[in-house]
Amino acid sequence: MTTQRKALVLAAVPALILSTVLAGPAAGTPTQPVDVALEWYDVTANTIAAAGAPTQVTNNRTWAIGWLAAGRALTRSAAAATPYKEAALAAAVHETLVTLAPARKTQLDEALATTLGRIPDGADETAGAAAGRQQAKALLASRANDGLDPAAVNAPFSPPSTSPGVWQPTPPTYSPGTQYGNRVAKPFLLKAADQFRPGPPPALGSPRYNRDLAEVRADGALASTTRTQAQTDTAQFWYGSSYVLYTEPLRVAVAEAVRRPLAERVKLVALFHVASVDTQIATSDTKYAYQRWRPVTALRATVDAQWTPLHNTPAHPDYPSGHTTYSGSAEQVLTALVGPRTAKPYTIGSPTAPGVTRTYTDWRQLTAENVDARVWSGIHTRTADTVGATLGRAVAAHTIQNAYKLFR
Structure with a gap:
């Protein structure tokens, strides 16, 4: 991802958070590699905990769409470099969650900025993020009106009788x-x-x-x-x-x-x-x-x-x-x-x-x-x-x- 495009992604992040993201660790502090899979696992879990649906299956659907989109982006570019794959995962899950849990957009944009901020600028990062977003958008479109929104899940039901066993x-x-x-x-x-x-x-x-x-x-x-x-x-x-x-x-x-x-x-x-x-x-x-x-x-x-x-x-x-x-x-x-x-x-x-x-x-x-x-x-x-x-x-x-x- 180019420096100019990265700046656009980070533009929505509050100034104090942005300065922390860009500053990196303090001098002399040993750094540990970030596990991007666990990072976005936690982002997904926290997003649903804060702004998920009232129906369990709807929340499972959100996970399924986001991580399936990421899986498709990674599978279809199996030989791609690590920056591509990490950007694809982050962008696919981010796109899904922003669409399905828009109340958490600020936090999700911050999380995406953090991940992309660690990835070296370049064609791999740019292509990976684009692939992740594309797969998420396509999957969201294909799952539209699938009957797993809360209202559809809890469609009215009236027992047919009061007979024993019913x-x-x-x-x-x-x-x-x-x-x-x-x-x-x-x-x-x-x-x-x-x-x-x-x-x-x-x-x-x-x-x-x-x-x-x-x-x-x-x-x-x-x-x-x-x-x-x-x-x-x-x-x-x-x-x-x-x-x-x-x-x-x-x-x-x-x-x-x-x-x-x-x-x-x-x-x-x-x-x-x-x-x-x-x-x-x-x-x-x-x-x-x-x-x-x-x-x-x-x-x-x-x-x-x-x-x-x-x-x-x-x-x-x-x-x-x-x-x-x-x-x-x-x-x-x-x-x-x-x-x-x-x-x-x-x-x-x-x-x-x-x-x-x-x-x-x-x-x-x-x-x-x-x-x-x-x-x-x-x-x-x-x-x-x-x-x-x-x-x-x-x-x-x-x-x-x-x-x-x-x-x-």
Whole structure:
């Protein structure tokens, strides 16, 4: 990038910040190479935390577009020099985020200026930035009106009946069903939302159904006498947003892959979120195809009119669990692209358990805890959880197998 063009990029940056960017480190201070993949990972995460959508799948879509655009720019210039690649990544993600989270334009412009300020001026920087922006604009255009905006995601849904087994709004808020519109949104790689739809949930009154309900009744009750403190702690930890809970594990994976080519690390982030979007579309398809009532509705209607779960029940059907479809998808992508275990233990926190951390050495344990947690929260049956994890893995495996279609 020429000095003149760089000046134009930096023009919007406040004077004090600009002087810091241009000044560089103080004399005598050792400098560490900046990992541009982690730099823009954090920019993306911080942008969505500050100005993201109220719907989880919309935020996964933002990641998918930005990092897929970057992946395309890098793949199509695989032999390009490092300045080209770093500029392409920064520009692709910047263009996407400025478009989809315009309230953060000032901060995003600052971040772009910081990255470009480290890259030597020249044709590689200029071409890389142009390629990144071009791929982002093309992908944004192709995903316009894909049905993943918040209003479309939460299209109105009215239960067709109040018959036993059919989902109904749940206490304490009795909110209308959410995520109904996901089922007709445009996937990235699925041929159709029902491509991996599992078979129906256990029939009412069947042995498996009765076992499921008895387990939730005992272990998921607010006043449970069978749930241990450790189980309560697990339920509390995993009650938060799957998107938030998995942002740090994915960052760990990107950091662990530091010795791999930048294009591979970018594709890891892109494919994680592409799989997540497609998984959530498949999840809503299954939920609203079967419309199975939640444990709280079933138990109050048939066993105990006062039964109350440990946690409030989300406003959509039981089967399958969205948390476990998300975790199954995440596990599959991370295992396929990074390996089943991490080189060293990693620690994550939870927005619903402030100050609490958990340490892991693989990805599968996160899924296992999600399966248990939704039962111990009293908000899902175990069958809904295990089927959900299987569905997520299947969609993610399809994403990995067809990834070449996204980058050609």
